Amino acid sequence: MLEMKKFIIGSTMVLMAMGLAACGKNTATQTQNNGTTKPINWMASAELTSIDQSKIVDQVTSDTVLNAEQGLLVNGNNGVIRPGIAKSYQVSKDGKTYTFHLRDAKWSDGSKVTAQDFVYSIKRTVNPKTASQTSYDMDHILNYDAIQQGKMSYKSLGVYAPNDKTVVFKLSNPEPYFKYLVAEADYLPEKQSYVESQGAKFGTTSNNQIYDGPYKITGWTGTNDTWMLEKNNQYWNAKNTKIDKIRMNVEKDANTALNEYESGQLDEMTPSNKQQVSHFKNSPDFHTLSDSRITYIALNFNRIPEFRNRNLRKALSMIINRNQFLNNVMGDGSFAAKGLVSKNISSYKGKDFADASYVKSAATYNPSEAIKYWKKGMKEVGKKTINFNILYDDSSNGKAMTEFLQNAAFNKLPGLKVTTTNIPTKSRLSRQIAFDYDATITGWVTTYPDPISYLELMTTHNPYNFVRWSNHDYDKLINAAETTDANNPAKRWDDMVKAEKILMNDQGIIPFFQSAEPQVVKTNIKNVGHSAAGFDWDFSNAYIKK
Template sequence: MKKKGFIFAAAAMMAIGMAACGNQNSSDNTKTSNNGTTKPINWMETTELVTLDPSKASDSISQNTLQNTNQGLLININGSTVKPGVAKDYSVSKDGKTYTFNLRHSKWSDGSEVTAQDFVYGMQRTVNPKTASQTAYDFDHVENYDAVRNGKMPLSSLGVKAVGKYKLVIKLSQPEPYFKYLITGSDFFPQKEAFVKKYGSKYGTSAQTSIYNGPYKVTNWNGTNESWTLVKNNEYWNADHTKIQKVKVNVEKDSGTAYNEYQSGKLDEMMLSTKQQVDHYKNSPEYHQRSNSGTYYVELNQKKVAAFRNMNIRKALSMIINRAQFTNDVMGDGSFPAKGAVGKGVAKYNGKDFTDAAYVKDAVSYNEKEAKALFAKGLKQIGKKSISATITYDDTPLGKSVNEFLQSAFQKLPGFKVNTQNVPQKTRMTRAASGQFDITVAGWQTNYPDPMAYLKLFTKDNPYNFGKWNNAAYNQYVNAAETTDANNPGKRWDDMIKAQKILMDEQGIIPFYQRSQPQVMKTNIKGIGYSPTGAIWNFTDAYLTK
């Protein structure tokens, strides 16, 4: 959202599969090393796991799980620094277009070798149109991507080649300043071709139909249940470093239930979700305020609802939202009003944060009087006296609060009738991807520290441009930042600033808030990796004290 550890869920309910050779994944039993602990960590998530298919993961829960159970060429734990993963080292050509990776000897969870060809297959599978990956555009700088994606060239023409078993070469058509971060994402992970083909459409839809090359394996997940366990993978190349044997994950959609379970010791960690919970723990050594790159925004379906093609109506809907009231009184968790599409703290140039450099005040300001005037003007322009629409969002406590708040705000506009519906996240994402919504709230958490992670989303053909807003000048500036100006930091920065200002001036989306996550965690848990970009949680270095 994300990778892109995005805050979205994947688009479809996955089928349940059983694996003939996957019996090792069907229970929590695992060998215990002398330097590990058998005591599990009981972890909380707020929504269900969608998929373990690296090519199809687009929501934050799936991305987070894959980052702990699989490993790419490089890894990114803290959000701003990459370090060796399966690749023990790598080099980049002077023109920035050729990356050469030397792979270490590592294994899959079934004991077979991880080879350069596994990376080639995994990347080709992500780009293959038949896979229907929502994140395939991450490869848009890889040589021949467009031709391969459009079926004009075979998959073998993609600029990814294996040189023997332990060397991989990736060629780009244009330099990409953040490419080293992109390849830490799951869509660049290795995939074992024989395993994928064995399970076909069931691949990655359950613990048994998945294979792993990272620190952990998933067990006790059948594709639909709301709990699963991460169990140490003894075949992982650095297994001796893994101290925690098990991480038991439970989905808790009700914050009150989660709160009670944390206090009773059934959970070792939870994300606080109400102002009262935050106030109770904010002075405790168990409390952590986690910064986050995730921005949330309202999308208006301009293809389905003709009225939303009117810029004054879009501006009115943005201006009627009191973002500070929402973040202070409803969230109360440290989240704050968004200043644009790009998250604060993601990128700076010459000491200035992108959110400040590209700030368009009217696009995120609250002004009820002006909003009503703009709405009336918009209705007159489209020849309507009233319009109606439905806000679709998640069936979580926060999702219900968001819907109620937005409904209350929008209905202050005379002539606007607003309904709400709360659905499971999977359903919401399915409808968003297929255009079956009027208004929805979307979010994006980047897996690399660059404004382009957000700005790409709203280009004409991006699969995450759910509202179908389109502007030729915007597309041109984004394209320039990605191509002709890619090696010129100053010009590239200016391109991106101009792009966001167009997006905000036209109210292509309605920025809502940026998440800051309050968390409580038992003080005996140490070494948990947290990243404001990419996969949020990493258990690789975690351990327990007595």
């Protein structure tokens, strides 16, 4: 889970900007008439969860924290890796040793950022007592497996600091995308003395955290839907941080967000339905950004035993008219997913992974075949009726998705009764992690361009395998791609393609759609970074055009 190299996503597309033109009143300004600093107002699709670096599980929190904290490297605009706290690094010829050299940097409390801060943080994340949901991001670091099996102490993890300015990683196997991982939230540094002084309160509010990045998070109490990013004057590159304050506003209702944007209360928003996209389509505000988000439906095999029947799963997928939903409800450029891995994220010899691994029958609307599979499956499980509930977010888009599935798709299957539950994102994530649902809409967004980011999700023991699906051959192929074939691009590609086909032929998940990123932004906000596989919004180089 989430998102780190990947994240569970919410129902409203999260926002990013690259400096677009405005319509209406131009409110994005940093100076009021009385000379005081005025924040720009940015829309967020969901509330923050935990800003403890080791416990971040969702994209909104990750994007917020990665603007306030900085790791060894930064996954910047358009996915280009740039130096962060590390000014340089080297990789050994065998790809198993990474050595990072740190620049002079400070925490927001004025103390120095040291190599030991990185070592402590990463080992804390791997420590089973921390209960991190993303420690598997460290699975290639030496001794990780033995630590997870209880055979070694977390202190034996293969990362160390020979001095205050050097961090060294020893890997058990080469990891082609490791440079992207160290730019993620769970590789951020943590100052041991500060963490220990805060105890259980660490990262639970903005006052229980310190920051080494361009901004500080302020005004977050742990439950509220508005918080601030304020310039961190202790940041090593503070002279190039041009925007002093960004107010983040959670907007769950599409009409409220639209009204606030047009009245000047928001300087950026994400149009969230067909009507809103059409409203802005010809405006100079409007832009569509690239995205790697895949939304899919997970069926909890343990809660509803009938979901273990492959024919019933195939029927549930085939009965969904994805294009009807995307064209008539979303209308934002999102398109039907071909599988678990998003399109345009990775290719080999000119072939996109989503095309190479496509299993048409697992992601295509075919109502007549759906009825056949459903009747066959019902006979096999010995049932005449099945009831289940779909869990998702309480935003406008979240409700639209569950209502469509309930009323325009699944109700066509005889003997099936579906109810829906829509709750706040934070509560939904907690229930997903606890496997407390019958079926749920979920999704994944990667922060590095590799199919393994998605495919790892469905390995048997992954904490985000919300289906509890398990396949020995699948696990074996993913393991080969991560170990014995890691330095062989052709074999590794073949491993991953075969694995995705196993998953989709067995209908382990129900693919739904790949997101588009419609956005409107005031004309004078410039140079906010964005990457389909990385930051949704990076304010470190943004500025206000006077």
